[in-house]
Amino acid sequence: MRKLVALGVGGVAVALGVFAYDVQVTDLHSPHDHAWATVAVGWSFVVAGLVAWLRRPSNRLWTLLLAAGFALLMRQFRYSFDAWLFTVFFVLGELPYGLVPHSVLAYPSGTVVDRYERALVKVGYACVLTLPLAILFFYDGTRPLLTYNPLDPRPHDSLLLLHGSADTVEVLQKAFVVFYYGFVATLFILLIARRFARATPRSRRILAPLLLAAVAIALRAVFECVLIFVHYRFARDYLFWWQITAFFALPLALLAGLLRAGFARARVSDLVVELEYAPPEEVGGALAKALDDPTLDVAFWLPDAGTYADAQGQPVGLPQDEARAVTLLQHDGEPLAAIVHDPSLLNEPKLVRAAGAAARLALENAQLQADMRAQLTQVQESRVRIVAAADEERKRIERDLHDGAQQRLAALALQLRTAQRRLDSREADPTVEALLECAVLELQAANEELRELVRGVYPTILTEEGLAAALESLALRNPFPIDLDVLEGRLPARVEATAYFVTCEGLANVTKHARATRASVSIARRNGLLAVEIADDGVGGAQPLENSGLSGLADRVEALGGTLRLDSPTGGGTRLSAEIPCES
């Protein structure tokens, strides 16, 4: 039914266009191509208005486009020598140039929202309706009207004539052009520039047709001025085609912009298929594409943490400023996700919600994964904290032993030696001397064992001088030669400690099981990883990692996000290697 009505309206427009063509050719003596081009501009507005009505009836822009189209077609009737047609359509002849700016400023919502823009539209209508009316009060046909063919001497007949004055008519005509196509048109272009200046990037793409409108109006203004004041035919002909082209394209651009939301809806329906097998990281990108907003981001609600997080599970805050807008999505009354987008999408809340609904399954899946990743991150952070706490505890024990037992034993050693010296100076009992000597030796042995224990707990040299010095010290105490190739310089404490303990354990295993003659330790930084390798030329055949004493170390390495590997073919030596994340 609606299509039939549209066809009927289109038929009327065709008929009016043919009549407008005839009037232009017959009464204005326009060239045929000029006449058809003028009619085509009217038709383009009518077609745009009808399509907009069929596709987006809720947006009132179609009424303005349709009205502008019919006004442009009927504007040509003012050239008729019929008194009624001339009088009525001369008064209404400038109406299209009130309707066209109105359509442009009502884009894209269908209504003019800004108060300055509304004021300009009102001024425009007042101007285009009152000045032609005033002209007809004074037009008596003694001098041709300025935009009419000067070669046709036949006068038109104004039914509104009050007092004939050719001079007043000319002044009013020129005043209209100066005021409307000079002042009002400039204000119109400035308002468009203001809209662009205030728009977000996404809004600017939507507002692109307005740029064409600004060009069209500017061309039209120059054309009118040339027509009225310059009379330079060459310039007039060129300007005619430029402004006709711009005005022909304008309604089509506005229509395309209006239907863009329709295209977006089609893209949104594609989302369901597109996201069926998509990983969570791609959900945000797909929504950004569907909603034509590259800045769009998705945050997932983590029920346990009571916060929003990105796809990796990292907590994120929702923006509070006006530069970004947030649409919250829920499922069964529970928060699901937040779409952070360009504020221009707030004009299309149904579209955003439709996109959210289309992506619901993928969003739920992504939410679960984000939640899982957040928990995993928490576990990893907890493991790192446990390792750090263990290291701190080891350091505390080392300090306590150093400040307590080791100091007491050192003092005791000196006191025993003092006792020996005092006995030396007297005639001492040999048994007491022997006992003292034995006590000194026992004490030295105890001290040695305590030092070994302290080293195993946490070597101070590692804290004070770093990994290279600590491993040099370790190599000095090793019972067989070690080739050391260790990165100089300091690394994060937990990385140094992990690399050190891996090396210690590796070398201890070499000593205990490998029957090796040589071993090598290599520590280097590669691609953000610290690569630790302990190799020997022993018998190989070591137990798998999980069954050996290295499993605790593997946990420690993995807590830092690294890996520990053991390669020990029978008879082929053993290679223990660790890779520990270590950003420089």
Next chain:
Amino acid sequence: MTQISGFALTRVSRALRVRPVAKDARLCDICFMAVTVVIVDDHPSFRTSARTLLELEGFEVVGEAADGASALEVAAALEPELVLLDIALPDTTGFEVAERLARGPSKVILTSSRELRDLGRRVQASGALGFVPKDRLTGAVLAELLGSST
């Protein structure tokens, strides 16, 4: 704890470039001026034990200090021939104090409850004359280190 008399003796002994000798006539046939020592350690029990032993072995302990800042002050005031300096001090490290003292007249021997190989390269870099583990400290070891420097 400083001894003003030790201050004067120190100046004489440096002029004579003496070896450390025992003051006690029963330990030593020929008595020379004793080497003056300042002991720096934050553990009073160690300072006391070391003082007793070293004095028994012919050194003259002219002062003690419990931290790095005091060590520098005492050493500047008394100018001992030797500063026996613990590495682990509450306000700084013995290495840093040794580096400062190395510019002055006193020689420095570092000591610690750890072993030399547990301390890395900083012992050598500090400008100290040598190192002795605390439980191995004797006058003879110090004399040997001092003797090797002359």
